[in-house]
Amino acid sequence: MKYWISGGLAALTLSGGLSFADNTADAWAPETFKLSNGMDVVVLPDHRAPVVTHMVWYKVGAVDEDPGKSGIAHLFEHVMFKDTDDLEDGEFDSIVSSLGGQHNAFTSWDYTAYYQRVAKQHLGQMMALEAERMTDLIIDEDPEGSFITERDVVREERRQRIDNNPGAVLQEQVLAEFWDGHPYEITVIGIMDEVEALTPQDGIDFYKKYYSPENAILVVAGDVSGDEVRTLAEEHYGQIEPSGLVDGSRKWAEVEPLTEIQEITHSDPKVRQPVWYRYYNGTSQRRDPAFAYALDVGLDVLGGGNTSLLYVALVEEQKVAVNAGAFAWTGLHDDGPAVLYATPSPGVTMEELEAAVTAELAKQLEAGFSEEDVVRVRNSKAAEAIYARDSQQSMANLFGSWLAIGGDIDTLMSYSDDIRSVTTEQALAAVRSVFADDNNYIEAQLLPEDGEL
């Protein structure tokens, strides 16, 4: 419970599923409105089972952290499960569980979200609980109290997610360089020393500044109507006065292009399978949707799965790799990387692999994409729209994350049409511009301890 999302996951969620309003006969549509205190509400009806997913998204994430305070957004998310005026430490969990509910929370660069999944008759009580901790959280200032214990838990979480995992260690180093000078440069879970130094006062300051209804989005998916949600939301959230302390500004900024070619290697005795990566400057669906859609389609043709050009050439034909491909993180508010990757077949050196990947990339970009490949990819992406509707939780995540970075519903609803309108020329042009010969990049290699194969 209480986890953070790496950029990769967040990006995949969006780029993989920003789509569902398809050309099907049933006119599925969300309902949206705003409470008088500024809290946005989205209702995503799904009447198949008497179950709802209730989420509150706060427009704050790691991007908003002050210098030296990395990890506060995520640690604070943990602290939200502690005491409030009306709830003792642990009572939030026990109430939700006693109602048969499942709940959790997560933090990314761009947002922090809390959710419960319950039988629909408990929706009002979930709102009461979220409203309580939105206004009445008590942060434990005891130097041996729950804030400090939770800080230790987060340090264990960091060891489990990052420090134990050589691939995650490398990615953290690469992203710090990739976003050097941009607020995304700090890792979401925080730098170990900085997390260790976070204080209850940091938590109090953070809470006051960001946790207020005008900075929150309510998303309810499931067996409920817009009217039912409106009545309950007005009762539980509508009474909360805006704190007036949230200025609503975010620290989002342009991502500056890389200024040089860099190489980063990380070796560890646990690594048995080397991996080769190149990180190039990419884009975001929020900032440049047309370019992002074209890039997503183009990268799928080039390197998305086992029918892609790179996979067929490097894995199936040349057999120099056991896996190879390309993808981009386009789901963050600010531009994420476009990544080429390959893992060598046994006996193939990293130099041989790199030469093969770069030669194949140059060849494919020169030759261009076939219309057939582009049509197949964009239809697949559009069809994900229909499949996405099978999970109310995925739908709630899709809408919540997009709205939390300032996106609008119409963009989501027209995704299928927009992705289908990407032309072969646009897809190719996007990929060519991202991987152009004179672009800088970060090359990253994950290696066994001696650095040799």
Next chain:
Amino acid sequence: MRSSILFGGAAFAVALSACTPANQDDTNTEIDVAAQGFFVEVHDGEFATIQQFTTPGGVSVWLVEEPSIPILSLRMAWQAGETNDPEGLEGLTNAMVYHMNEGAGELDAQAFFKGMEELNMSFSCGASNESTYCNASMLTDNADASFDMIALAFAEPRFDDGPFERFKREQEVSLQTRETNPQYLASRARADALYPDHAYARETDAESLAALTQDAMRTQKDMLMVQDGMLVTAVGAMSPEELAPLIDKAVSGLPETSETAETSDVVLAAAATAPVVIELPQPQSLVTFAAPAMTREDPDFYTAVVLNYTFGGGGFESRLMKDLRVAKGLTYGIYTQVSSQDKIQLWTGGGQTKNESASEFIAGIKENMSAMVAEGMTEEELAAAKAYLTGSYPLGFDSNAKIAARMMGVRLDELPVDFFDKRNAMVEAVTLEDVNRVAAEYLSPENFTFIVVGQPEGLDG
């Protein structure tokens, strides 16, 4: 819950349902659909209306019709799996299922994959110790062509050189990477400690990988994937009369029947008296533990499920989480579960902690076991466990894919069609006396074999 017959249109169904004979089970009704040549028995359960039928071709299907999204989730399974790998060919079933969507008939692997992408369908197969399965999802608009792809894969899989060579390359890598994978190392150490000579301890190695052949895969497929005993579950926008011929088409190329071997029951060795330590250079230690549990049919099974929730299965509500995470900050998470399979039953658990606190962590787990054995649960804990376990049950039925998977779980375990409806009552029937008796019988720390992967400090041996 009510009875109804869903066939040939709603009006027809209502008319028939009024005539349901009084001696029928109150939720099951059967009708002979003469024109179609098969019966549909409708079980109108609390969580799903399950239509059971055997297709004219002889395949047993459980279908839940869900018209609101134009998709179908399909699961197909057989009750025999990897333990049927011949000696020296460990990994054969795994290799066979890998190739099931890697080309069939005139379509090589690339053509097959592209064909699936063009239909926006998925189809892939897998295996466990005691089952082999294939899962598919499709748009109902493309159902006919999607089932053609499945039919082709079942009838004429190619087992081509290209995919086979790639499979072996991937496996070669995986034999390397597993040696530094803590979860793998822990599970291998558990097998070595508790059932070293049983079929479940066998695994792929370089030699068995080298011995695999395409012919052996074909033979394995013909043994494991047959019409006889095949189980199907489906959820989606499709009726029995639409689905039955498609399934018959899909399986028509499978052999009718075969002989498979029965796996012997696992007899567990005595628990290790000291933690088994597997060295791995990393800052945290993975601690897992395992002890004997009971079969699913055992009258204590649901008692164990309830007890497990309070002990270590209930997330933040479990004693282990409250103590080792919330109060002591020793871990990001710790869990336990009762894993009752047909041939092996284990009570297992695990969590990670920094190497320096491995000893304290294990001591804490054991203290919680001893406390549960000595004092049992409280009435409040029992009530909370039941409330969660029963109240959360509907959450597992809110998507087509989940319902198809749950129904298949019930079918593989050979549970009745009304299992979903009766399960909560079995949880409710558990008493405090039951849980405390089961705790005393199963949760003593001496019953558990601890495995530690990492560089733990303070552990003897």
